Amino acid sequence: MDYDVVIAGGSVAGLLCAREISGKGYRVLVIEEDSEIGTPEHCGGVVSIPAMDDLGIIPVRATLDNKIRTARIVSPSGKDFTIDARPQQVIVLDRREFDKQIAHQAQVNGAEIRVRSSLREITKEGARTSDGEIKCKIVVDARGVSSLIQKDRTGTLQSAQYEVYGDWIDKEKIEVYLDQEKYPGYFAWVIPTRRDEAKVGVAGRGINPALVIEEFLKQKGKYSTIREIFAPIWIKGPIKEFITGNVVTIGDAAGQAKPTTAGGIYTSGIGGILAGNAISKFLESGNKSELSEYQKEWNHKFGKEFENMLLARSLLERLDNKSIDGIFDSITPKIVDEISKEGSFDFHTTSVAKLLGVKGSVKAIQAILGNELRRLLN
Ligand SMILES: Cc1cc2nc3c(=O)[nH]c(=O)nc-3n(C[C@H](O)[C@H](O)[C@H](O)COP(=O)(O)OP(=O)(O)OC[C@H]3O[C@@H](n4cnc5c(N)ncnc54)[C@H](O)[C@@H]3O)c2cc1C
Structure with a gap:
């Protein structure tokens, strides 16, 4: 056996899972198909401080982009209300740095991380990867939405998120724009990262995100784009089985992002931690039933809330x-x-x-x- 566990996907869920398992002394390999942990970043980075506490991470200066004071929600005709976000302790993370912070925690615990290495196939003995066959007891699928799309195309929306400069950006205010004609089933957003800089995004059913985001930005004012990303977001909630044989699915790959906002740093990250704990117990006892504790515990923490989010989504749509x-x-x-x-x-x-x-x-x-x-x- 080369490793106890191979984790495919070196992002928040995979790395937190690696941190937990390696912390118990087991041999863990994380393979990440991109050439750098944390890039390309495809995330707004909005999260709460209590969620960070739960994930066991204290944001350091490099990972913390911004603190949010207010969130303004705007209706299709321009009516609005503004929520005071301070009691909810909302911050904006730099995911490029944040993911590296977790990678460091995992490495300190003894995990090995390889970039530019991808999972090709799960085999009886372990994983077939771009670096060859690797034997292991458990394969963890933490490949994000790309893993889900292979199984089901119906639960995704197309999104575009640009990093822009503009003097109309309020450093302390998140903005959300609802419009069922422009962003059916979703919204447009402005997430400030620092002075005059923000992540601006749109998503919606059947839209051309490149055209829609240009339209949105034009009506905001003068801007310069410094980065563009296009990524699918999953809004259909958790998959039925998190565990199949020796494969444990975590994070966005398991549909653990919120069906309302597609936010998943917290809920997918907790998926990684709970799976890591359950896998460690299985490795210790050899008892397969330990693995199913992961799904039970995730459902116990988020199941009801996700059901309500799905209901809210179906009403709002x-x-x-x-x-x-x-x-x-x-x-x-x-x-x-x-x-x-x-x-x-x-x-x-x-x-x-x-x-x-x-x-x-x-x-x-x-x-x-x-x-x-x-x-x-x-
Ligand atoms: C535009 C956008 C904005 C978002 N904004 C927010 C936000 O503000 N707040 C929030 O909480 N969440 C947000 N999210 C969601 C959040 O980014 C995800 O929920 C979170 O990153 C999920 O983590 P993960 O580890 O499960 O998967 P991912 O972060 O998707 O990581 C999967 C990893 O697997 C790798 N991979 C894929 N295939 C293979 C393979 N075959 N072999 C090896 N590696 C592979 C990928 O390269 C990637 O690094 C946003 C998502 C999008 C698209």
């Missing part, structure tokens, strides 16, 4: 621009204040329910569901 504007008309300062003070960045469906629960929006949703029901009966 049915609303047209007029209904969304109607909801904004009904949002009172009291609701915004409650969300600011009591909302959680990581478990946010209570806040979404509060917004959808306002008087006008219940009417709007009922009207749409009612229409659907009538169509169904006809």
Whole structure:
């Protein structure tokens, strides 16, 4: 046996999983197909400090891009409300540095990391890679959305995210723009990283993200683009089986990114940690049932919240621009204040329910569901 565990994918989930298993003294190899850990970065990097604590990471100066004070949400016709993000302790990470920070933690624990090395096939004995056959007891699939797309194409949206300079960027304010015609089923976003610099993105069902992002940026003002990325995001929630034989699937590859925002640093990272703990216990006892604890624990922590996120997504997807504007008309300062003070960045469906629960929006949703029901009966 060459290694106890081979992990395909050297990003947040794979590296946290490696950190946990190597910390228990087992032989772990992480293979990453790109030539550098953390690049190409395809992430907004928005996360909460409590989530970082849970992941066992204290952001250092190099990994912390920015602290967020407010989040402004804008309706299709330009109505808006602003949430105070300070109680939720929202920060923006530099994923290029953050992933390297976790890689260092894993390496210190004894894991080996290889870049420019990719998984080609999972075999009975272990993994066939671009560097040849590697024998191991467990293969961990941490290949992100690319692994999921091979199994199911229906749960992804196309996104574009540009890093831009512009004097209209507010360093402390995240902006989210809802518009079902421009970004069906999703939104456009501005995530400030430093003064006059932001990650600006769009995603939506069936859109051409390159055209849509140019349109969005044009109406924001003068800008320069310093980096462009295009990446699919997964919005369909967790896959059924995280464990199949000797293969353990973690992170975005297991559908562990939030179905509402596709944020997955926290939920996919926890997937990596829980899998790492379960695999270590299996290696210690030889008892396969230890592996299934990983799925049970992830579901226990996030299962209900993800179900609610899927429900919120299915409701929001049915609303047209007029209904969304109607909801904004009904949002009172009291609701915004409650969300600011009591909302959680990581478990946010209570806040979404509060917004959808306002008087006008219940009417709007009922009207749409009612229409659907009538169509169904006809
Ligand atoms: C545009 C965009 C913005 C986002 N913004 C946020 C945000 O603000 N906050 C947030 O929490 N989340 C955000 N996310 C989601 C977040 O980036 C992911 O949830 C998170 O990175 C998942 O980590 P992962 O380790 O599961 O997978 P990934 O980060 O996708 O990593 C998978 C790794 O596997 C490697 N790989 C693929 N195939 C192979 C192979 N065959 N062999 C070896 N290696 C392979 C890849 O190169 C990659 O390094 C965003 C995603 C996108 C696309």
